[in-house]
Amino acid sequence: MSLLSVSSPTLVPHQRLCDTAIYARLSRDRQRLSENVNIQIAECQAFADEQGWPVVGVFPDDDVSASKFSKKPRDQYELMLAAVRRGEINIILITEMPRLYRRMEELLDVIRLAETTKLRLLITTDGISYDLSTAEGIHAAINAVNNAMLESARTSKRIKRKQAVRAKQGKVHGGGRPYGYEADGLTIRESEAEVIREAAERFIIGESCRDLVCDFNARGIRTATGKLWRIENLQRTLLKKRYIGVREYDGQEYPAEWPAILTREQWEQMEARRLSRSHGWPKGKTGTRKYLLSGGLIYCGRCGGEMVGNGRTAESGRSAVLRYRCRRTDNHGNTIGCGKTFRIAAPVELLVKEAVLTAFDDPKIAVLLAPKGDEDQIRELVKTYEARKAKVDQLVTDYATGVLTREQFILAKQVAEAAIQEIRELLAQAQQQTALAQVPANQSIREAWDTAGLAWRQKIVGLVVEKVVIVPGGRPGSKTWRGFRFDPEFVRIEWKA
Template sequence: MSDIAPTSPRGAWNTAIYARLSRDRRGLSENVSIQVSECRDYADENTWPVVGIFPDNDISASKYSKKPREHYDLLLRAIRQGQVNIILITEMPRLYRRLEELLELIKLAETTKLQRIQTTDGISYNLDSAEGIHAAINAVNNAMLEAARLSKRIKRKQRARAIEGKVHGGGRPFGYEPGGLVIRESEARVIRECARRFIAGESIGDITRDLNKRGVLTATGKPWRIENLQRTFMKKRNIGVREYEGQEYPAEWPAILTREQWDRMEAQRLSKEWRWPKTQTGVRKYLLTGFIYCGRCGSRMYSGGRGPECGRPSQRRYRCRPHDNYGNASGCSKTFRIAEPVELLVTQAVWHVFDDPKVAVFLSPKVDEDKVRHLVQEFERRKGKLDQLVTDYATDVLSRDQFIQAKGIAEASVQEAREALSHYQSETSLAHLPATQTIRDAWETSGLEWRRNILRLVVDRVIVHPGQPGTQRWNGYRFDPEKIEIKWKF
């Protein structure tokens, strides 16, 4: 924290000490403390009262840094309040490596009591003279040049290490021992499990909740977050690949997964991008969204739950809506059904279909890794063409009308590729069912996305015909199963 003392008597050289360390992985702040101590000694030798100490730790001053310098901002506030005459630093790069920030300080010197920047090696930059300003600008330019040279040296070193397949550094990667070269088998089993379940169609959310429920922790000992889990098991380091600036190099560490497994996970990830919208909580709750249609008007039905009101419990429902998400006329708005009995009826029907082992054998595809890789590559190619259109429009290669027309065609092409991926991934959900496990068994333990993938294999649509159940009861619900029609794909 900054330490600001009361303003000294008029005429004193009120001094603010600024210290900064670009990176301190250990969090010990030793270098910052050394800078502060050196500045204090210098101020004492010159009998300058120190009115504030402003240390920024683990923060770069280069133009590439996006992290705010909190205590530098406090220093500027103290200057604006008229508390500072001198900024004392060990060397100019501690304060600036960006010319625009120095120009801001020069402007402040015109309207405040700030007079100069002073370094502990005796160099003074007087901000009230042209010569001093010129010298300060030259010092910052030199610091910028040195930063650019250092960046190039670091990049050359990183590229050389990448080509050799060496580790990048940083904390311990999940699945490996410290140093990243030896597999930690207990965590590798988790990565393999996640890959298998994701390929089989389970959602990241379902897998994340299961791992946290079982007490499986990250490499830093924390519970998993959805985005963190996907980023972890989708890393190419898990297949023995070192990445650098879009290029791949054979790594020096052993692989946990195969390239074929990674390709299938990537296919699954891309196929999920076009799926139906989720609820506001980010977790899908309805099994039949996208499958269920109104038997009165033929429009698609949507999830439309009712919250608790007037003492009644909340209720999940499917309903025919009068308008779609764009406000266009959609359905008749006259058909509603409670979700639970409809989903139970469809589920039991699907179980019955798969009770015949011949059906499972017939539907189960052979794993075709070349097909997966081709689908992924085709999606990326089409996506790249769509992205290129934006560049062509921005550089006036295409007119606005040409861009709009081409964009529509390209987006349809990308959507077609996504749907091809999705269809293939639905098939692989069945392919990865263990030989000793039935669909009925797997249904009870698998997540909602896996269940929807199984539905896609055999169900074309579910039609809800109009009518009331009256006094009829089915499995504990006031529900008439005769009003539900399932259209199969076979």
């Protein structure tokens, strides 16, 4: 077989200058219609054998894209470049240029490598040679990659057009089996649908995703792929609009061809709960709460500062214990409290629990806190939030395109974010009422407390308690209460009007 060179008609004459690396790559191919990497390798090996070139390495990347949209690393490609840098390779042999490159920056890196290493040629099995030691060869290689990039862009547009049509028809997107449905994405798997419904109901009444994940994993309930649930995975699953019979694409909604598992009202209540919370935890705090009164319910009676959960680890013969402490400084070193007040968490929380449950035993409290059940209000709040969030996104675009100056952007963004925070606070108020509303009809709050998660208990406490104040004083061990060395006189509960 003779080589058709687009840069230099002369082959490398000496075998020692023909050390060849075979590179093969295949993107993910669900239909298995494309040639696999083994076929590419066999074709390259046959070509090298005909030329009499020694193959010093074979580098296959299977299920990896070379396009600019891919984030998956090409491990074998990187190993090949390392061999080039060591001076072990003169020729890179491929079946076609797109197997090697669809990104111009990668080709430019190899062109620079050819200036300082023994690499000289990129060759395809149809006989096209790109001599990286000549201007003509470099120009031809650049043109080949440009053509590959253009074809990749065309392919991407074709796929997007097809996806848009399928979305408007409400058809499944593809991918793995969605939880709650069979492999066709259309038929409900009732055992999993019941889990979705249970999770939605419990999330709406105030249980955290952490509580749900712990419960589901302990009960042996697994994901669609048979793995343990994770907090972020469960929340992402619950808030998919697929479960209310909606197909989403490019920010638009279309009626889906599959049946819904949840109602739109349930989805809006879950979304309202998500939006009513802050986007993240303050620095210095973890995302896992263990304390009933953390998050603004317990304060130091000495300085008035907020107390935080601060567990003591087991050491020097002492057992581990959860406790509250007054925090002296924040993460920036600013003084925010006295740092002198500490109290064991268990007896404080038991005292607050009994006081709150006793309060709810009073029928007047139940009447006073009777929920409005205004789902329309929650729905409107969610819509308002989305509208205000869109305004913030538009401000970013206006600043990027020069419509707004930096000063105008900062001012407008502050105003818009304040409006968003206002909606979050209104949603938080609505969600507190929802937590009370969803107590099962055949249970009292006292009965529901024992089976509910920590997040729901915190909401119930927040309905009637303004704050819990730890009064300084009292010697440990001077009094015993419910098996603890603890004096209830040094805890003050301030109730909401």
